[in-house]
Amino acid sequence: MTSFDSYAKTLDSQINVVRKKFDSALYMNEELKMKQKDILERELEKVRTTFANMDKFARSQPDASVLIMKLQRYRHEIDQIEKDVSRIFPLENVNQTMQQTFETKKADQRTRLLEGHERIVETGNTLNQTHAVALETERIGETTLAELENQRRMIEGGITDIDKVDDEVDSIRSTLTSMGTRLFTDRGILIGIIVVLSLAIAFVIGWRWIRPLIEKKA
Structure with a gap:
């Protein structure tokens, strides 16, 4: 089978x-007939x-004249089908269909406009x-900053108090160190006095024992 035969x-x-589909449309009511018209138009477009x-294929072949003669039958048949289709779909029906199509498109456009308006309103509400x-966040941010500022001041005051305590601790440490040194010195002096007194007492006691012996020898 040649390509031309495949096309045929x-x-x-x-x-x-x-x-x-044309024969079945003859027995349909107007509503179904208009639907069938759309189907016929699509099928006719495939035929064309x-x-x-x-x-195009026939004209590119060596035997183009023979093939073109065969095409005449198909051309005549297609023309006849188009005439038959236009015959069962009068002009007023076509106009009615066009009007319905226009109204449908108009309604669709109006619906899209309304939807667009609703989206704009929703967008405005969202904004x-x-x-x-954003205002509430700003207010919370300002409140938070104020609280942080107060906490910073409290921390700075606490640091100042800590510095004062450190100074007082250093002063107390110096005082205790001085008192410890003085206590150690006083203790040394006291021990020295005790030692001197002990030696003096021992000397006195020893002298009382030794003196009679010296006097006897004398």
Whole structure:
């Protein structure tokens, strides 16, 4: 099977589909018929595309004249189908469809505009809430800074008190050191006095024992 025959087989199949859908549309009410019209338009577009590809292929072949003659039958059949389709869909129906399409698009556009407006309002509310949160955060920040400042002052006051305590401890330490030195000196003096007194007492006692012996010898 050549490529032209393959195109022809595909085109025959597509034309048969269009014919069947056209025949079924004849017995439909207006609403279903308009829906069927959209389907027919899509199927006809497939037919036109296949025919255009088939025509392009035929003109590129050595036997183009023969193939183009075969294409005439398909062209005539496609033209007839398009006439039949336009016959069962009068102009007023087309206008009605266009009007319905316009109204639908208009409604969709209005819906999108309303949705856009709602999003803008929601965005504005969100911005207001964000601004309120920012103000509250700023207020909390200021309060926190004030508390930190008070704590800093308290810490600085505590450091000053600690310095004073350190000075007092140093003073007490110096006093205790001085008192310890003085106590050690006084203790040394007291021990010296005790030693001197002990020696004096021993001398006196010894002298009282030795003196009679000296006097006897004399």
